Amino acid sequence: MLTYVLRRLLIAIPTLLLISLVIFFLVDLAPGSPASEIPLTVDAATRAKILESLGVNAPLHERYFLWLKQFFWIEPQYAIDHLFGTDLAQGAQRIISYSSRSPVFSIIAERLPQTLTVIGTAYAVAILIALPIGIYSAYRQYSWVDQLGTFVSMVGYSVPTFFTGVVLIVIFAVKLQWFPSIYDTTLKITDWGSLWAQVHQMILPVAVLGLYNAAEISRYTRSSMLENLGQDYVRTARAKGMGERVVVLKHVARNSMIPVVTIIALGLPGVFGGAIVTEQVFKINGIGAALIGAIHANDLPMVQTITFITAILIVTFNLIADILYGILDPRIRYD
Amino acid sequence: MPDGAQPVLQVRGLKTVFRTRAGEVHAVNDVSFHLRRGELLGVVGESGSGKSVTMMSLLRLLPAPPAEIRSGEVLLDGRDLLKISDAELREVRGGKVGFVFQDPMTSLNPVFTVGMQITEALRRHMGLDKAAAETRAVDLLELVGIPDARKRLGAYPHQFSGGMRQRVMIAIALSCDPDVLIADEPTTALDVTIQAQILELVKELRRKLGMAIIWITHDLGVIAGIADRVMVMYGGQVVEQAPVRELFANPQHPYTRALLQTIPKISGEREARLKVIEGQPPMLAAVPAACAFRDRCEFRHDRCDRENPLRRPVDGKTLGQGHDVACHWQAPAAARPQEVAHA
Numbered sequence: 001m002l003t004y005v006l007r008r009l010l011i012a013i014p015t016l017l018l019i020s021l022v023i024f025f026l027v028d029l030a031p032g033s034p035a036s037e038i039p040l041t042v043d044a045a046t047r048a049k050i051l052e053s054l055g056v057n058a059p060l061h062e063r064y065f066l067w068l069k070q071f072f073w074i075e076p077q078y079a080i081d082h083l084f085g086t087d088l089a090q091g092a093q094r095i096i097s098y099s100s101r102s103p104v105f106s107i108i109a110e111r112l113p114q115t116l117t118v119i120g121t122a123y124a125v126a127i128l129i130a131l132p133i134g135i136y137s138a139y140r141q142y143s144w145v146d147q148l149g150t151f152v153s154m155v156g157y158s159v160p161t162f163f164t165g166v167v168l169i170v171i172f173a174v175k176l177q178w179f180p181s182i183y184d185t186t187l188k189i190t191d192w193g194s195l196w197a198q199v200h201q202m203i204l205p206v207a208v209l210g211l212y213n214a215a216e217i218s219r220y221t222r223s224s225m226l227e228n229l230g231q232d233y234v235r236t237a238r239a240k241g242m243g244e245r246v247v248v249l250k251h252v253a254r255n256s257m258i259p260v261v262t263i264i265a266l267g268l269p270g271v272f273g274g275a276i277v278t279e280q281v282f283k284i285n286g287i288g289a290a291l292i293g294a295i296h297a298n299d300l301p302m303v304q305t306i307t308f309i310t311a312i313l314i315v316t317f318n319l320i321a322d323i324l325y326g327i328l329d330p331r332i333r334y335d
Numbered sequence: 336m337p338d339g340a341q342p343v344l345q346v347r348g349l350k351t352v353f354r355t356r357a358g359e360v361h362a363v364n365d366v367s368f369h370l371r372r373g374e375l376l377g378v379v380g381e382s383g384s385g386k387s388v389t390m391m392s393l394l395r396l397l398p399a400p401p402a403e404i405r406s407g408e409v410l411l412d413g414r415d416l417l418k419i420s421d422a423e424l425r426e427v428r429g430g431k432v433g434f435v436f437q438d439p440m441t442s443l444n445p446v447f448t449v450g451m452q453i454t455e456a457l458r459r460h461m462g463l464d465k466a467a468a469e470t471r472a473v474d475l476l477e478l479v480g481i482p483d484a485r486k487r488l489g490a491y492p493h494q495f496s497g498g499m500r501q502r503v504m505i506a507i508a509l510s511c512d513p514d515v516l517i518a519d520e521p522t523t524a525l526d527v528t529i530q531a532q533i534l535e536l537v538k539e540l541r542r543k544l545g546m547a548i549i550w551i552t553h554d555l556g557v558i559a560g561i562a563d564r565v566m567v568m569y570g571g572q573v574v575e576q577a578p579v580r581e582l583f584a585n586p587q588h589p590y591t592r593a594l595l596q597t598i599p600k601i602s603g604e605r606e607a608r609l610k611v612i613e614g615q616p617p618m619l620a621a622v623p624a625a626c627a628f629r630d631r632c633e634f635r636h637d638r639c640d641r642e643n644p645l646r647r648p649v650d651g652k653t654l655g656q657g658h659d660v661a662c663h664w665q666a667p668a669a670a671r672p673q674e675v676a677h678a
Contacts, residue, residue: 232441239396239436240456240507241429254446330491331445 001326004334008319019311020071024064024304032298034098054098067304070095075105095305099297104305107290114185115286119275122206126213127264133214134221134260138229139248149218156215165208165281172204179204185285205282209275213267220263224256231255258328265321269313342369343514343547344393349407351385351392354400362388364571366407367646370515375541375548377562377579379555379594385571386551387437390517394428411515430460433508433546437520439500443492449476449503450488453510460511475506478543480536498529502536509540517549522557534561555598559583567591570627573646577658587649587660589632626663634664 034056038047051057055066070093077089094103133153137146156164173181180201189195228234229252237251276288283289287306294302326332351363363385370376378386391397393409393416409416411431416424428434436442444452453475454468463471469488476484479502492500501521508516518537522530538561541548552558558565558579565582567575567590575588586592626632629639642663649658 232436232438233444235396236434236436236442236504236507237444239394239428239434241425241427241459242455243425251444251447255444258446329446331493 001323001334004326005319005323008322012315012319015315016312019315020068020308021064023307023311024067025060027300027304027307028060028063030298030300034298034300037099037297037299054096056098066093067095067301071305071308078103078105095301097294097299097302099294099299099302104302107302108287108306108309111285111287111290114183114284115275115279115288116271118183118202118205118282118284118286119209119271119278121202122209122275123213123267123271125206125210126217129210130214130217131221131260134218135225135248135253135256137218137222138225138256141226146222150222152211153215153218156211157219160277161208161212161275162277162281164211165205165278168204168208169281181282183282183284205278205284208281209278216267217260217264221256221260224259225252228252228255258325261324261328262321265317265324269310269317341372343372343412344370344549345408345410346389346393347408347410349389349392349409350405351388351397351402352405353402362402362571363392366568366571366573368566368573368576370547370549372514373541373545373547375550375561375563377558377565378549378551378568379553379558379565380568381553384568386568387519388571389568390519390549390551393517394432394434395424396428396434426460429456429508429513430511431513432515432517433511433513435501435504435508435516435518435521438524439497439504439521440524442504443500445492448489448491449495450490452492453488453503453507456507456510471510472506475510476503478509478540479503479506480532481506496529497525498532501525501529501533505533505536505540509544509546512544513546515547515549517551519551520553521550523552523554530557537561555594567594572627572643572661574628574662575658575660576646577649581650581658585649585658587658587666588628588662589634589664590628591660592666593631632664636663638663 034054035047035051038050042050055063058066074089074092074094077092078094081087081089095105096102097104097107100107133145133149137143137149140146169181172178181204183201183205184197187194187198187201189198229248231252234247234252237247242251276292278284279286279288280292291303291306293299294306326334346369347367349363349366350361353360353362366385366389368376378390380386388397388402392402392404395404395417397404404417407417411427416427419427443449450469450472453472454463454465457463457468457471458465461468461471472488473484476487481487481499481502487495492503495503501524505521508518521537522533525533534557537548537550550558550562562579564578565576566573567582567588569588569590575582575586575591577585577587582591583595586595624643625641626635626639626644629635632639644661644663646654646659646661648654648656649660652658
């Protein structure tokens with residue numbers, strides 16, 4: 001297993017380098033200039049100086065290698081400095097956003113908590129809802145719970161989040177006025193009242209994203225459970241005198257969870273990627289919103305960095321999913 | 336085994352139907368039989384004759400729906416297994432009655448160790464703690480002839496060969512000292528040498544432990560080697576039942592006679608074609624009002640189309656005690672096939 005993980009990590013290096021190359025060059029090809037965000041009142045000489053200071057005039061390959069060095073060498077040093085109060089970076093040049101002129105990673109650090117709170121909660125809620133529904137639906141196939149669950153997950157899976165989001169806002173925020181339609185990122189949790197306010201404003205976005213993710217996970221859980229419930233070993237377990245709870249939750253669920261865990265692990269990068277659409281609909285100031293804003297503003301370093309982080313996460317969680325597969329299924333050996 | 340021994344299992348009038356979209360399938364029709372203590376009852380019939388469904392009905396192991404046990408009683412030590420609660424039934428399953436299934440490749444749970452799958456039953460039925468259950472599991476694995484048993488407890492099913500897995504299945508079925516072992520074609524999925532080993536193992540275990548065994552198979556050759564008594568099933572019914580020597584020497588039902596002729600013989604003419612029974616087994620879509628075998632029967636006459644034959648004693652003994660057959664046709668003594676004597 002250890003050799004397998006090491007081998008996979010080594011393979012990940014050229015993979016990620018290739019991805020970084022593609023991302024950097026493709027984004028650089030995009031039309032528009034970083035100068036477009038500078039007000040027109042700024043005169044040409046100053047404009048040229050600003051562009052010079054941003055480093056946009058350097059050749060493409062130079063900018064790429066600088067960015068790569070900053071990403072893998074300088075920014076980690078800043079992170080360590082920040083955490084342990086050391087001074088490894090010694091003021092080296094960080095990746096700077098074209099539009100805000102502040103370090104890209106500082107912006108990400110600011111935005112990440114919003115994304116993790118809302119989207120992460122939605123994902124956790126989705127898993128907690130989806131697993132019991134999927135297991136019960138399969139065990140009582142064609143019962144009314146199963147029919148309802150299957151219908152809701154079909155709807156949840158096929159209707160896009162920007163539509164359910166808007167529908168929920170119209171019904172619960174505009175008509176009924178039960179929930180706010182805009183997520184307030186400045187809210188600080190200091191007491192029970194503000195905690196409640198936070199939970200209150202999270203309900204709609206969590207419901208929208210939770211429905212979508214729960215739909216996907218419960219469908220996988222149900223079909224995986226159904227497949228395993230018909231297996232011979234289930235009959236063996238019953239013939240041994242095991243109770244239904246042990247048969248279903250131990251023997252069948254343990255086998256059914258193998259593909260489901262993989263689906264959950266592969267879905268996690270999406271949490272960090274920030275469910276871009278949902279963040280837009282509910283005006284949540286997270287990573288997704290930062291990415292959309294950066295694209296609009298021709299903020300190339302921001303776009304390149306966020307996209308590349310997402311790519312790293314996808315590669316990482318692919319590896320994690322494969323390792324989990326090996327842990328959960330004793331038939332799979334990686335050595 | 337002595338004839339007068341008390342039956343440990345008594346089945347009367349068992350009827351099992353499957354409800355499907357196309358209608359009801361009557362898989363088991365009014366099946367009655369008994370099993371004496373320490374006896375080995377062979378159950379023979381081709382695929383779809385209802386032999387597995389009958390045995391699974393005994394422990395209510397069939398998925399319901401679509402399966403439904405419509406009537407009958409299954410008395411184990413005088414207690415009707417079809418009437419007791421689910422909790423009581425679970426005490427019987429794996430406790431009083433052990434079950435070995437056909438395909439050892441799929442009958443064990445792939446994600447749990449063999450040790451866990453044996454000890455699970457032991458802890459459930461015998462109330463053993465983990466250490467005691469593991470000690471007994473080692474004994475059981477040694478009993479069924481798995482070398483290096485202590486080490487093998489931690490192994491997963493995929494690390495065993497088919498024959499070894501079936502030994503593990505037998506160890507599980509025997510783990511709680513059952514009175515009855517039901518083996519549903521336990522050697523069908525195995526190759527011939529392994530099949531012979533498993534047969535020897537069961538014979539030996541029976542000598543050592545003395546439980547009654549129901550052995551389901553479609554292989555009469557296997558039955559000849561191990562059974563005390565044979566029950567032939569066709570179309571969800573028992574068509575003939577007799578002590579093993581009597582059945583082979585004096586088969587009464589045309590189906591049994593045909594089955595005996597399908598056993599390939601090593602001696603004799605090489606050119607002779609393997610005998611087959613022409614036609615297909617019936618679909619069992621309704622309670623038969625006629626003989627289920629009539630379409631494939633060479634002795635068919637009017638009565639076979641009008642009336643489903645009841646079981647009648649052949650040798651004058653009480654029904655079920657000696658040799659009985661469900662057929663309108665009377666086999667003339669002279670018509671006994673001679674070659675079956677050495678089959």
